[in-house]
Amino acid sequence: MDIFNEWPITTTLLLSIFSILVYNILRSNMPSKAKLPPSPPKLPILGNLHQLLGKPRHEALWQLSKQYGPIMQIHIGSKHFLIISSPAMAKQIMKTQDHIFCSRTYLKASEQLTYNFKDIAFSPHSAHWREMRKILVSEFLGPKRAKLSKRVLVTETESMIRALSLHPPNTEVNLSSMLFEIVKQMVCKVAFGTNYRQQPLKGPSLDAMIDEANELLNGSIGDSFPYIGFLIDQFSGWNRRLDDGFRNLDAYIDTIINDHLKDNLEEISEEDKDFVHTLLDMSKENASGYRLTNADLKALVMDVLTGGIDSTVLTLTWLMSEIMKNPRVMQKLQSEIRNCARGIQSVQDMNTTKMTYLKMVVKESLRLHTPAPYLIPHVSLSHTQVSGYDVFPSTIVLINAWGIARDPSVWGENAAEFYPERFENHDGDIGWDRFDMLPFGGGRRSCPAKNTAPANVEFVIANLLYWFDWGPPSGMKSEDLNMENKGIPVLKRKVPLRLVPTKHN
Ligand code: HEM
Ligand SMILES: *[C@@H]1O[C@H](CO)[C@@H](O)[C@H](O)[C@H]1NC(C)=O
Numbered sequence: 287m288d289i290f291n292e293w294p295i296t297t298t299l300l301l302s303i304f305s306i307l308v309y310n311i312l313r314s315n316m317p318s319k320a321k322l323p324p325s326p327p328k329l330p331i332l333g334n335l336h337q338l339l340g341k342p343r344h345e346a347l348w349q350l351s352k353q354y355g356p357i358m359q360i361h362i363g364s365k366h367f368l369i370i371s372s373p374a375m376a377k378q379i380m381k382t383q384d385h386i387f388c389s390r391t392y393l394k395a396s397e398q399l400t401y402n403f404k405d406i407a408f409s410p411h412s413a414h415w416r417e418m419r420k421i422l423v424s425e426f427l428g429p430k431r432a433k434l435s436k437r438v439l440v441t442e443t444e445s446m447i448r449a450l451s452l453h454p455p456n457t458e459v460n461l462s463s464m465l466f467e468i469v470k471q472m473v474c475k476v477a478f479g480t481n482y483r484q485q486p487l488k489g490p491s492l493d494a495m496i497d498e499a500n501e502l503l504n505g506s507i508g509d510s511f512p513y514i515g516f517l518i519d520q521f522s523g524w525n526r527r528l529d530d531g532f533r534n535l536d537a538y539i540d541t542i543i544n545d546h547l548k549d550n551l552e553e554i555s556e557e558d559k560d561f562v563h564t565l566l567d568m569s570k571e572n573a574s575g576y577r578l579t580n581a582d583l584k585a586l587v588m589d590v591l592t593g594g595i596d597s598t599v600l601t602l603t604w605l606m607s608e609i610m611k612n613p614r615v616m617q618k619l620q621s622e623i624r625n626c627a628r629g630i631q632s633v634q635d636m637n638t639t640k641m642t643y644l645k646m647v648v649k650e651s652l653r654l655h656t657p658a659p660y661l662i663p664h665v666s667l668s669h670t671q672v673s674g675y676d677v678f679p680s681t682i683v684l685i686n687a688w689g690i691a692r693d694p695s696v697w698g699e700n701a702a703e704f705y706p707e708r709f710e711n712h713d714g715d716i717g718w719d720r721f722d723m724l725p726f727g728g729g730r731r732s733c734p735a736k737n738t739a740p741a742n743v744e745f746v747i748a749n750l751l752y753w754f755d756w757g758p759p760s761g762m763k764s765e766d767l768n769m770e771n772k773g774i775p776v777l778k779r780k781v782p783l784r785l786v787p788t789k790h791n
């Protein structure tokens with residue numbers, strides 16, 4: 287039963303009455319001398335919601351910021367947002383005042399899916415968050431796991447290249463699904479080792495579960511409109527969807543952990559241990575009395591599944607789309623790769639260290655296709671001032687990474703063009719400590735994989751372009767390739783990428 291669709295008028299009326307109440311309460315609590323950031327006119331209760339409808343949210347916000355400036359305030363229901371739309375303001379938030387803007391907001395879905403905020407990505411700023419982040423960096427992403435990660439990367443890339451060479455000539459492959467598959471295998475084999483199960487014992491497929499989790503983490507009506515929103519979530523079936531989504535993933539993770547518990551940890555060498563083995567080791571009390579709880583362990587696995595796969599797949603898929611659409615770049619890139627790797631015998635010999643143009647192409651792709659258009663929202667811990675305006679505690683900050691990275695006033699006339707050469711003048715800087723593009727966010731909440739993820743992307747792309755030439759589907763010109771996206775929370779391609787590989791000898 288979908289009350290929201292069946293009685294839109296009743297719902298709107300209720301929302302309005304409720305908003306007027308909240309609005310008046312909020313107004314009476316507002317300190318009178320505060321200097322607030324500019325804000326578009328709002329309706330009672332609904333706030334600025336009506337100005338955001340009909341367009342993807344990051345685009346609507348970008349348009350409003352053209353009118354109200356790079357620091358702007360909006361309301362949706364009971365929530366206050368600070369909207370940031372320039373590199374200078376982004377730097378204020380994620381560098382100068384990083385210690386204040388380093389928390390996360392409450393969402394019903396993030397609470398449940400992270401075992402009550404035991405994870406990294408959604409947990410508020412705390413000692414627990416710091417500990418979990420340290421564990422992910424040293425035990426999943428760090429040098430300790432580098433050998434296993436490289437082995438898995440090579441094996442999975444090899445099997446993709448093999449599958450491609452067996453593919454009938456002059457026919458399309460579904461590159462979207464192929465790239466999803468390879469990244470999922472990579473992440474899961476490093477995390478779960480030989481105990482990786484392609485599919486859960488029952489319920490929806492692993493792919494469907496990951497998709498569903500990401501959609502749930504987009505938030506619900508109840509997150510913005512307390513009380514009435516809760517009822518809407520209840521009657522629209524959203525609460526049930528969240529329960530089911532969580533239960534399915536939780537059961538899958540339980541199965542994986544139980545399989546690991548059957549392994550004899552003492553018999554496995556440090557080098558062969560996977561991420562879950564190590565986490566189980568850490569679940570035993572150590573000398574200083576610290577131990578990882580079961581919920582901590584599961585929350586970490588959940589973060590790896592929801593944070594590690596989609597973002598990397600998206601990056602690979604958009605990169606292949608862009609170079610397909612830009613034959614000049616494809617040609618230049620391919621000749622760099624074939625020169626540097628001349629004569630290699632297997633996937634494993636591919637070394638991207640000296641492929642400078644490839645690194646620029648990856649960067650340009652991450653600029654135009656920032657996977658998370660306004661990052662994972664940062665939240666303020668205390669009262670502060672930004673650019674002379676008061677910002678109150680618990681303000682949700684949306685940093686419009688999508689808009690900043692495409693802004694002609696930041697990137698020049700050709701901002702919309704895919705032009706990797708623009709990075710030639712950046713002193714070979716391939717770090718991410720800049721605020722004119724933010725594919726990995728910034729500050730202490732930035733993506734912990736920002737130093738390792740690009741190298742994996744480079745390796746896969748270098749192999750795809752070394753062993754094969756690529757063409758558009760038959761009957762289509764490469765400039766006609768559809769580049770639309772599906773909209774937030776992450777900007778996936780609207781239609782799967784299908785290309786024709788031809789073996790190169
Ligand atoms: C190309 C690949 C990737 C991209 C573009 C990407 C992008 C991002 C972005 C934009 C954020 C939010 C940063 C912020 O709020 O300021 C983030 C956070 C995060 N990412 Fe990634 N990510 C990628 C790969 C990965 C991988 C492989 C993992 C791990 C398995 C990962 C784990 C995380 C975690 C745990 C956070 C939360 C950090 C925190 O809140 O402290 N990401 N990522
Ligand atoms: C291609 O793969 C995607 C992702 O797995 C899938 O959703 C889609 O149905 C596939 N499309 C075609 C035409 O095979």
Ligand SMILES: *[C@@H]1O[C@H](CO)[C@@H](O)[C@H](O)[C@H]1NC(C)=O
Pocket residue numbers: 342343501504773774775
């Ligand atoms: C996520 O939320 C935004 C705005 O709140 C909405 O426009 C979008 O359609 C949602 N995406 C999904 C997949 O539910």
Ligand SMILES: *[C@@H]1O[C@H](CO)[C@@H](O)[C@H](O)[C@H]1NC(C)=O
Pocket residue numbers: 572573574575576
């Ligand atoms: C126990 O584990 C915690 C968390 O990993 C760590 O910070 C601490 O240093 C460890 N103590 C000892 C004595 O190993």
Ligand SMILES: *[C@@H]1O[C@H](CO)[C@@H](O)[C@H](O)[C@H]1NC(C)=O
Pocket residue numbers: 637638639640
């Ligand atoms: C890749 O090449 C660089 C120098 O060109 C070298 O230092 C590095 O060890 C090589 N990496 C591998 C894995 O062979």
